[in-house]
Amino acid sequence: MVQEHRDLLAGSAVCAPAVTWQAAGPTIPLYVFVSGAMSSKQNQWIVGVNAVASSVENDADNVREVLIEAGSKNPRLIEIEEQARRKGIDVRRVNTQALDGVGGQVRHQGVVARYAAARLWAENELEALVTAAEGRALLLILDGVQDPHNLGACLRSAAAAGVTAVVIPKDKSATVNATVRKTSAGAADRIPVVAVTNLARCLRDLQKQGVWLYGLAGEAEASLYSVDLRGNVGLVLGGEADGLRRLTREHCDGLVKIPMPGDIESLNVSVAAGVTLFEAVRQRLGA
Numbered sequence: 001m002v003q004e005h006r007d008l009l010a011g012s013a014v015c016a017p018a019v020t021w022q023a024a025g026p027t028i029p030l031y032v033f034v035s036g037a038m039s040s041k042q043n044q045w046i047v048g049v050n051a052v053a054s055s056v057e058n059d060a061d062n063v064r065e066v067l068i069e070a071g072s073k074n075p076r077l078i079e080i081e082e083q084a085r086r087k088g089i090d091v092r093r094v095n096t097q098a099l100d101g102v103g104g105q106v107r108h109q110g111v112v113a114r115y116a117a118a119r120l121w122a123e124n125e126l127e128a129l130v131t132a133a134e135g136r137a138l139l140l141i142l143d144g145v146q147d148p149h150n151l152g153a154c155l156r157s158a159a160a161a162g163v164t165a166v167v168i169p170k171d172k173s174a175t176v177n178a179t180v181r182k183t184s185a186g187a188a189d190r191i192p193v194v195a196v197t198n199l200a201r202c203l204r205d206l207q208k209q210g211v212w213l214y215g216l217a218g219e220a221e222a223s224l225y226s227v228d229l230r231g232n233v234g235l236v237l238g239g240e241a242d243g244l245r246r247l248t249r250e251h252c253d254g255l256v257k258i259p260m261p262g263d264i265e266s267l268n269v270s271v272a273a274g275v276t277l278f279e280a281v282r283q284r285l286g287a
Contacts, residue, residue, distance in 0.1 A: 054186030144239035152183025153270030159187035215252035
């Protein structure tokens with residue numbers, strides 16, 4: 001039954017508009033963070049050394065200004081300031097209280113950046129990204145990860161693994177905010193993140209494109225290491241509390257587990273994402 005489904009999908013033709021994002025080329029920050037009175041629908045604040053440095057390096061056209069702690073001699077901050085000025089970005093030295101007002105509860109590390117608010121990728125763009133991957137799309141699909149630290153860590157692993165995109169639901173999921181950006185160490189700016197209204201429908205559409213969907217579940221019989229992850233593959237992980245929802249499970253082509261010979265029966269979702277993604281990387285490098 002599984003092979004019949006794969007054969008059926010392989011015969012389908014998909015047309016999609018061109019995509020300008022490339023894994024090895026310029027990257028586009030994709031998320032909106034609004035914080036306090038200094039924010040608006042047109043702007044967001046990026047907080048922390050790695051997140052700001054990544055935005056200045058990768059998408060300077062959308063960085064409106066950089067605020068750096070007055071009097072700081074931190075070499076990283078000086079490097080950010082110099083690079084921002086070279087790229088024509090306004091830089092201001094401000095007191096710590098001003099930075100605290102922007103960063104809120106997120107530790108700003110002496111630097112924040114005001115950034116033009118950008119959209120998340122749309123579902124039709126996900127279709128185009130998969131098509132552009134020419135049969136080797138690697139998707140990380142997160143079904144309701146609600147802790148922003150976990151989402152940030154997942155994005156960091158996803159960027160390191162060179163994923164085609166990360167898919168998250170618009171509802172009942174963490175959004176990409178300052179905490180996520182900081183936890184991702186700048187990786188949140190390097191990959192497309194697609195927010196979908198109906199995850200089950202999105203999974204069906206991906207299957208029509210020939211994407212093979214593997215859901216991670218502790219009770220699954222098949223091992224992660226026994227399945228082929230070299231083609232168009234979507235790795236589906238559930239939220240921290242309940243794992244994969246019923247509809248999500250039903251739309252997966254197969255369920256797999258990470259073998260754990262020790263006494264602990266489960267892993268943090270971000271750790272599981274890293275293990276799963278890099279098994280796919282291992283297989284693809286050996287192909």
